[in-house]
Amino acid sequence: MNAVELTRELVRIDTINPVSPERPCAERVGRLLENAGFAVAKYEFAPGRTSLVARRAGSGPALCFAGHLDTVPLGAAQWKHEPFGGELSGGNLYGRGSSDMKSGIAAMVAAAVELAHKPLRKGLTLVLVAGEETGCEGAAHLARTHGALGEAGAMIVGEPTGNAPVIGHKGALWLRARTRGITAHGSMPEKGENAVVKAARAVLALSEFRFHATPDPLLGGPTLNVGTFHGGLNVNSVPDEASIGIDIRTIPAVRHAELRRELERYLGPDVELTPLVDLEGVRTAEEDPFVHAVREAVAAVTGERSAPGAATYFTDASVLTPAYGGIPTVVLGPGEMALCHQTDEYCRVQRVEQAVAAYVEIARAWCGA
Ligand SMILES: [Zn+2]
Numbered sequence: 001m002n003a004v005e006l007t008r009e010l011v012r013i014d015t016i017n018p019v020s021p022e023r024p025c026a027e028r029v030g031r032l033l034e035n036a037g038f039a040v041a042k043y044e045f046a047p048g049r050t051s052l053v054a055r056r057a058g059s060g061p062a063l064c065f066a067g068h069l070d071t072v073p074l075g076a077a078q079w080k081h082e083p084f085g086g087e088l089s090g091g092n093l094y095g096r097g098s099s100d101m102k103s104g105i106a107a108m109v110a111a112a113v114e115l116a117h118k119p120l121r122k123g124l125t126l127v128l129v130a131g132e133e134t135g136c137e138g139a140a141h142l143a144r145t146h147g148a149l150g151e152a153g154a155m156i157v158g159e160p161t162g163n164a165p166v167i168g169h170k171g172a173l174w175l176r177a178r179t180r181g182i183t184a185h186g187s188m189p190e191k192g193e194n195a196v197v198k199a200a201r202a203v204l205a206l207s208e209f210r211f212h213a214t215p216d217p218l219l220g221g222p223t224l225n226v227g228t229f230h231g232g233l234n235v236n237s238v239p240d241e242a243s244i245g246i247d248i249r250t251i252p253a254v255r256h257a258e259l260r261r262e263l264e265r266y267l268g269p270d271v272e273l274t275p276l277v278d279l280e281g282v283r284t285a286e287e288d289p290f291v292h293a294v295r296e297a298v299a300a301v302t303g304e305r306s307a308p309g310a311a312t313y314f315t316d317a318s319v320l321t322p323a324y325g326g327i328p329t330v331v332l333g334p335g336e337m338a339l340c341h342q343t344d345e346y347c348r349v350q351r352v353e354q355a356v357a358a359y360v361e362i363a364r365a366w367c368g369a
Contacts, residue, residue, distance in 0.1 A: 015097065016072070016096070022131075023050040049138065051130045051131075054112070058124070061122065061151050065108040067101055067104050069130055075341075080344055100335055101333055111363060112363075121368035129142065139316040153327055167284045167331075176243055176245055177246060178242070179196075181241070186236035187236070192240070203229065222254050279314050301358045
């Protein structure tokens with residue numbers, strides 16, 4: 001199977017989240033995997049929002065290839081290249097999702113098809129999900145659907161890394177903090193209770209909040225930013241409600257549930273916290289044998305041997321890695337990190353071909369082909 005042609009075909013299927021559901025794209029790759037001997041199960045978290053899990057059984061924990069089928073919208077700027085054309089030009093393949101991450105999906109499917117007639121000792125699973133771009137909805141749905149994911153012992157996430165292994169990314173915990181008060185006429189503030197003042201105290205307290213976690217050598221330390229502040233409706237009333245938006249980027253040493261409890265104690269009973277996004281960070285040890293195997297496979301294919309890096313974005317691994325019991329996870333994909341979500345997004349054709357070869361090597365090493 002030609003992974004470049006498959007990438008073009010998938011780019012031509014509009015899967016902009018949430019307006020263009022993933023089902024046609026899931027059906028296309030599902031058929032290819034079924035023909036290659038995989039047992040394919042589809043799951044929808046909403047009508048048309050199809051994720052699929054394709055499994056080839058073996059003895060021992062499977063290797064999992066994971067990716068998402070949805071893309072972000074096109075943005076306001078005019079594209080020079082047709083966004084759903086899959087146009088090839090100057091060694092590049094253009095279109096929405098070409099880097100993030102239909103080239104990764106195509107390379108994973110092509111690798112699975114290439115291994116179809118080879119005996120594998122351990123299993124191989126592909127988890128191709130809907131709804132990643134809006135907060136890993138498809139992955140979360142699979143994780144809470146009993147038996148959907150099966151078992152796996154290691155995972156590759158095909159998000160764009162330019163074929164360089166990435167062994168960690170931060171998590172995101174976005175919270176809305178709400179304060180409440182009692183409204184009164186602005187000329188008699190002593191009769192009310194000012195919610196804006198309570199929120200302001202909370203913001204000042206947050207600006208002095210210190211994390212206890214030891215910084216990660218690759219990811220650094222956790223951070224906290226107050227991104228929004230809203231309160232009050234009219235100048236001559238005591239405001240009875242205010243809210244602030246808090247963006248916390250965590251490292252895997254920080255457990256979100258514990259952090260939320262700590263913040264609740266720290267801010268006191270005047271402040272109510274509600275999570276808006278809750279995705280934990282992911283980090284695999286550089287010394288892990290799976291990381292070593294991935295680096296060897298990449299070096300054999302590309303001739304490049306770079307130290308494993310970290311990504312700035314979060315991925316479905318925030319959901320899937322813990323769902324699989326904290327398995328070693330490497331993000332490795334043919335797309336270009338810098339081109340995600342951009343106008344005139346493209347991927348390099350050569351990297352798509354290299355990714356297929358690297359995925360085949362990684363599967364051989366893990367599954368014992
Ligand atoms: Zn992505």
